[in-house]
Amino acid sequence: MKVFDTAIIGLGPTGATLANLLAMQGLSVLVLERESQIYNLPRAVHFDDEIMRVFQNIGIADELLPLVRVNPGMKFVDSDNNLLLDWPRPQEITPQGWNASYRLHQPDLERLLRKRLESYDNVLVKTGGRVASIDQTGTSVELLAHSVSTDTSEKYRAQYVIGCDGANSQTRTIIQSELDDYGFQERWLVIDLILKKPRPDLGDHSIQFCLPDRPMTYCRGPGKRRRWEITLMDSEDEKYVTKPDHIWSLLRPWITSDEAELERRAVYTFKSQVAREWRRGRIFLAGDAAHVTPPFLGQGMCIGIRDAFNLAWKLGSVINQEADSSLLESYEDERSSHARAYVKMAIKIGKIIHSVKSNNVLTDVSEHQTASGELRSIAPKLGSSSLTATQPDSNTNVEGRPAPQFRIQPGNRLLDDVSGYRHVIISDTRPVGLKDGVFWINPRRQSEASSLLEDLEIAAAWIRPDRYMGAATKSMPELYKRLPKFLKTNEEYGDYNETSIS
């Protein structure tokens, strides 16, 4: 039986992103998806600049751009429409090379990710079969997928398996990972409308209506799409609340059935849970399988896509025998606490939406407010791992955070488009170019790289394939000490001209 390098269970946004990133590295990828169609109930409407950069790396950003909308931000208002809190998003391009915040229609993204996957010969996607069992030995993992339509089962084998099988992950159950529950649990009705006529008065901002009895959210989607999310009372019956008449009665203050068509609706129980273990041997969890969050930050899918970006290059390095398998330990070490930071922040936002009457409504988020009281997006650091151990001489503030994406000359092209999905080292010891799988940038010949080093008060930097800053140091010898063993194979790395900014 063929042994695939990797098998992914679930072709949602996490699985599809991961499959692309693994395929780009030449690995053989099997994807097993239970459903035969893309999930079509209302879900993600937002992603950020860091995530657009992942899509840039995968090669779908150009096709995605016309389908999304730059988001101006979110406003929190009380029942009299007084502004309680403003969360504006910068309209200019951020250091990541993209806009800070985008509105999307999740199925559009999933279609593009799947289309891109079709361009790889090394990917096999099997839909319509549910993975029923997963068994691992010391060297591989065996999977059994059952097709409901044909009532047949097929066996597959892979070196590594990644459960991207969503919130009710069977993979998580199989690896016996418990869930840490942060206590938020609420039922919300989510409604997607398509405008029949223009309604510019609804505005382009998202609005959190912090109504004590029934908090609601309005989101302006791309094109004619508009979203309302409405809290449900315990007593409210799901069948009743999803009836069109009831929905239009709830929406009456804003919009009527003459002005919009009801596209889709669903009732969700928003939860806040993170898996205690993200890995057992050769089996990993990623995306909603590893964490679920209330959607108030618009980050649930984004967290999963960060998981995929973090894990993909590590699996590639280990399977291609560039790094030893201990590298894989850094996945959970880095991602778990990072994901938890977003879940905790989403809960704080949820409290604001509910506790409008309280004087302390904003205390919980005060550390994330600017001097003028505006909310800032959080940017947590990766958890501590064998890769993120810092040295006294480095700029610890930027290490473990997304590295800025500058432009490379000639051609004025974005860094990632030139370097490809690989490690980048900025140092004045080499000309720009690819050497031993690492893309080198010489700041003396690249003015934007030079400005970056100057701004960060460093002389050398290692940017990982997931575009997180691996090390930011005062000198190349310091950087050399910080590089993981698998990047130090070439003796010439020691042949540098030491330059130090003190």
Ligand SMILES: Cc1cc2nc3c(=O)[nH]c(=O)nc-3n(C[C@H](O)[C@H](O)[C@H](O)COP(=O)(O)OP(=O)(O)OC[C@H]3O[C@@H](n4cnc5c(N)ncnc54)[C@H](O)[C@@H]3O)c2cc1C
């Ligand atoms: C109302 C709402 C609003 C949201 N808004 C946002 C937002 O604005 N921004 C954001 O970033 N996130 C948002 N999210 C969260 C986002 O939609 C999810 O985090 C995201 O879809 C998770 O992706 P995933 O690939 O991890 O899991 P899923 O999308 O759930 O995919 C899992 C896949 O695994 C398959 N599967 C399951 N079990 C098996 C099995 N045994 N065998 C084979 N296949 C299997 C399923 O069929 C499914 O296709 C929102 C969610 C909701 C509900």
